Amino acid sequence: GGGGRRGPNTKGLLIGAVAVVAAVVIGIAVAMTSSGADDDKSGDEAGGNTAPTQSESTDPTPSASNSADDEVKLPSAQSGQLQLSPGVATASDVEGAESDGGAYVTGLNQPGASVTWTVDGIPEDGAYTLFARYSAAGEDQSMTLTVNGKPFGSKMNLSNFAHAADGDFAKGWTKTFAWPTLNKGTNTISLSCADGDKCNVLLDQFSLKKGNVKD
Structure with missing residues (x-):
């Protein structure tokens, strides 16, 4: 034939589309992994295995009635x-x-x-x-x-x-x-x-x- 124009490069477009999809899938996987790690860390901070804070105590607090009972008459x-x-x-x-x-x-x-x-x-x-x-x-x-x-x-x-x-x-x-x-x-x-x-x-x-x- 004569010198007609070349058609679209469909093979190249297909490869590019696959690359974009792969990048999106990898990004989603990375985000899910990071979110799971944060959830595990948050669970440790709120759990019952943490040490007492300054406002907490592991010792019982004596009541006022006990001190009154100890007073010598x-x-x-x-x-x-x-x-x-x-x-x-x-x-x-x-x-x-x-x-x-x-x-x-x-x-x-x-x-x-x-x-x-x-x-x-x-x-x-x-x-x-x-x-x-x-x-x-x-x-x-x-x-x-x-x-x-x-x-x-x-x-x-x-x-x-x-x-x-x-x-x-x-x-x-x-x-x-x-x-x-x-x-x-x-x-x-x-x-x-x-x-x-x-x-x-x-x-x-x-x-x-x-x-x-x-x-």
């Missing part, structure tokens, strides 16, 4: 549990005492009169607060406090904080405190009417708290 003494010197006695005709039967100590308003409390079960050496519940009426009072045979640094303040009228002891019940240092185990606490003291009070109870507190 300190002893107290009602009027009938105190050792009384001669001439000092208990009575119950004035209302307002909180000891059993409404009893309180009377007869302290005389030189040498005393009450003594032998305290057992002090858990450790240290500072404590001694509370005394008493009644004063009219003039303020103060008596000598002795701890383990040694006079306390100052008189025990037994003022008429209730502002009861002179002689009206039923309305004079109140509380005072001192800050003695006690020893572990057994201690002896005495309240006495020494020279120069004012001792016209009715004594109801003694109690203790650890540390230097006011109520």
